[in-house]
Amino acid sequence: MSATAAPGDDAPGAFAALTPGRVLDALSDAGWHPDGRMLQLNSYENRVFQLFLDDGSAAVAKFYGPQRWSDAQILEEHAFALELAAADVPVVAPEPMPAERADLRRVRLAGTPPTLATELDGGFRFSVSRRHAGRAPDLDDPAVAAWLGRFIGRLHAVGARRPFVHRRTLEPTAWGDAPRDWLLAHDAVTPAERAGWQAACDAALALVHAAFARVPGLRLLRLHGDCHLGNVLWREVGDDGGGPHVVDLDDACNGPAMQDLWMLQPEGPHAAASWAALLDGYRVFMPLDERELALVEPLRTLRMLHHSAWLARRWHDPAFPVAFPWFGTPAYWSQQTTQLREQVELMSA
Incomplete structure (x- = not known):
């Protein structure tokens, strides 16, 4: 790399x-x-x-x-x-x-x-x-998922009071087009994989832009921005501040509410019930624009591209090659191409 x-x-x-x-x-x-x-x-x-x-x-x-x-x-x-x-x-x-x-x-x-x-x-x-300790929440439990949904709803109720003025706004051009263009301009994609990756990337981004265009008047609010399970800590009920709390607002930005929800989408046999419980919990404190449910896969696609560019732009930091030794290899870009093609299929369904 x-x-x-x-x-x-x-x-x-x-x-x-x-x-x-x-x-x-x-x-x-x-x-x-x-x-x-x-x-x-x-x-x-x-x-x-x-x-x-x-x-x-x-x-x-x-x-x-x-x-x-x-x-x-x-x-x-x-x-x-x-x-x-x-x-x-x-x-x-x-x-x-x-x-x-x-x-x-x-x-x-x-x-x-x-x-x-x-x-x-x-x-x-x-x-x-x-210092705050905790563990990852158990999203297989619909009751935990509902609590987590209420928590994100409360966070967004505060976030909706006013926008960020200085921080970034999550939208397809900044989170998708710009990372693609940077990766291509800096020859980050290995030569044999470049054409296939670029074709898959262009097709995926066209669908991302179309998906956002189908949500006119999309509400943007202050978000956590990187609300994956590693940034949500759970303390047992009975502990001081039992339940969820978030850490690391380093990626806080303006964006659609779904950005803080889709990364908490449960997997496994109880996924449908837990996802429904999480969204119901969210609605207790914040209205959910149902149109945003169609942005889950577009937002996942943007995260994929943003993450690849993030790794490439920081490869000069000695911590990155040690932590991500697989990044930048032909196998990595081949896998990214496959995943982008899968995203095209999901967004075209």
Whole structure:
């Protein structure tokens, strides 16, 4: 895989200077008091660390990729998370920085309240949240699916209050056409598979655009944006905050409600009952435009293309070849071609 970085992508080795000592120093400068214990958590786009503080509590620090988001986009994500938390929607929101203890000669704080810190020497930006544990919800249980649907409905009820101004909007051109064009322009698709992949991609995108065109006046609202089961944690009833809560609003965007629902579509013998229960639960708090049910496969198609371009654009980050060794191979692009052809069949049915 030899794709090069595009404008807005982080340069190779962007996180190389983020040593454990620098992480601890940055937290201290922002007014936190880490005791030195630190564990790096799984994250590709950013660098995320669990740290313990002098008072014995645990916190999670997220250091943002230097060029992915602007300060305004990050702060808009933070404000959405805090708005959800204020509405009692369980979400892992950023903690206000302890500004009274911060060394403002070394960090700059931003946000109201301040939730984003930036090193003045080096420029790494970071936020801090409290540690939240949980497991994936059991979507085979219709009662759990209904609860999860109510949860997403509550999240969307807040999201519908106003749009994002600085963050992206999910629509076919940005999520489908642009990734296709970037992959082709940067020769990311292996030569033998290029023609077949491009033909399948063009056919799929034509159907995606047609599907969106059949939903005039499509309502767009603030979404989680990446609401798969890895970002939804379930706490047992009886625990503090039992039930679902979401983490990682890094991909929050404007988009159709179905984007936060289709990735939770159950599989297995109880899939139909659980899917119906999830949608019924959603309708308790938010009306569902039934036309959006026809966008499930178009949205899945957009995610496929967006994901391929995301991997290719970040291949220069040493974490990616290690985590995704199969990406960019002839077998990968052949599989993508097959899956796009399957999407064409599903969207044509």
